[in-house]
Amino acid sequence: MVQNVAAFFRELEPEDFYLLSGIEQGMRFSEWVQREQLPKYSSLTAEEVTYRLDRCMKHELLERKTIQYEGYQLTFEGYDALALRSFAERETVDGVGAPLGVGKESDVYEAMSFQPLALKYHREGITNFREVTREREYTADHNHVSWLYTARKAAEAEYDALETLYPDVSVPRPVDQNRHAIVMEKLDGGELSRVRLESEQVVGVLDLVLEELTAAYHAGFVHADLSEYNVFIDESGVTIFDWPQAVPTDHDNAGELLARDLTNIYRYFRRKYPSETPESANIEALSDAIASNDLESIRSYCSS
Numbered sequence: 001m002v003q004n005v006a007a008f009f010r011e012l013e014p015e016d017f018y019l020l021s022g023i024e025q026g027m028r029f030s031e032w033v034q035r036e037q038l039p040k041y042s043s044l045t046a047e048e049v050t051y052r053l054d055r056c057m058k059h060e061l062l063e064r065k066t067i068q069y070e071g072y073q074l075t076f077e078g079y080d081a082l083a084l085r086s087f088a089e090r091e092t093v094d095g096v097g098a099p100l101g102v103g104k105e106s107d108v109y110e111a112m113s114f115q116p117l118a119l120k121y122h123r124e125g126i127t128n129f130r131e132v133t134r135e136r137e138y139t140a141d142h143n144h145v146s147w148l149y150t151a152r153k154a155a156e157a158e159y160d161a162l163e164t165l166y167p168d169v170s171v172p173r174p175v176d177q178n179r180h181a182i183v184m185e186k187l188d189g190g191e192l193s194r195v196r197l198e199s200e201q202v203v204g205v206l207d208l209v210l211e212e213l214t215a216a217y218h219a220g221f222v223h224a225d226l227s228e229y230n231v232f233i234d235e236s237g238v239t240i241f242d243w244p245q246a247v248p249t250d251h252d253n254a255g256e257l258l259a260r261d262l263t264n265i266y267r268y269f270r271r272k273y274p275s276e277t278p279e280s281a282n283i284e285a286l287s288d289a290i291a292s293n294d295l296e297s298i299r300s301y302c303s304s
């Protein structure tokens with residue numbers, strides 16, 4: 001797991017950030033940024049670079065590698081620190097607290113502000129990136145797609161979806177985005193996967209999930225990674241989160257992905273609540289009902 005940079009964030013000095021953002025710039029051109037180029041990228045003197053490299057290496061914000069030359073790149077912690085600094089400067093975030101969840105492709109922390117928020121660092125590309133590095137160990141680094149890029153694109157896509165969907169769809173309120181990170185409303189309640197519904201609540205909750213999917217569809221998005229792990233539930237209802245891979249409704253695969261989302265959630269309900277969940281799912285009919293905004297059919301489907 002990636003360590004929480006908030007633990008030592010306040011010890012970092014402005015010049016440490018010059019070095020980090022200099023290396024970030026250099027990484028647009030090569031995976032490992034040449035040591036000799038660092039004064040230029042960071043606007044620091046050579047001595048200052050040496051001193052700052054030491055500090056940043058100690059905090060594991062950077063990684064070093066000697067191939068044909070001595071090169072540096074940001075670690076995820078280094079990238080996290082840069083994003084957190086932007087949020088702090090913009091006064092979006094005053095402090096970072098406990099982890100809220102470690103997902104497949106993210107680390108999520110509680111963030112403090114005028115209200116409790118959630119800070120999600122995207123980690124897409126990290127596994128992929130490790131494989132790529134191994135393969136390319138001794139080769140030139142042109143054509144590489146850096147994990148910075150992959151993770152940033154994911155954060156941008158998720159933020160974009162949240163901004164479009166909120167408040168018509170029950171999703172976390174988007175607050176800010178920088179690099180591979182987003183700040184959003186902190187959700188109360190718990191993941192659907194961890195909650196045990198009462199018998200009489202089951203069809204109602206299934207219906208709520210389907211209604212949110214319908215609203216999202218008509219706002220322009222299919223979630224495309226729906227599961228019991230991406231739905232929060234509390235007394236006020238359900239909230240659907242984790243949207244980086246959402247696809248526009250007019251995308252070629254939108255229909256297929258909607259059907260897959262429906263199948264996933266339906267199977268989950270069938271498995272966990274076999275006697276309360278309608279026995280046979282006609283996913284095709286349900287997809288059609290969603291596409292034509294036919295809430296009546298969805299409701300009657302859930303209660304049949």
Ligand SMILES: Nc1ncnc2c1ncn2[C@@H]1O[C@H](COP(=O)(O)OP(=O)(O)O)[C@@H](O)[C@H]1O
Pocket residue numbers: 100101102103104105106107108118120172184185186187188191229230241242243
């Ligand atoms: N806004 C939020 N409020 C509270 N907890 C959250 C929030 N967003 C995510 N989490 C927690 O973090 C976990 C991972 O987040 P998620 O967006 O699902 O990322 P991943 O793509 O890695 O699955 C979630 O399962 C959830 O427990």
Ligand SMILES: [Mg+2]
Pocket residue numbers: 103104229230242
């Ligand atoms: Mg998730």
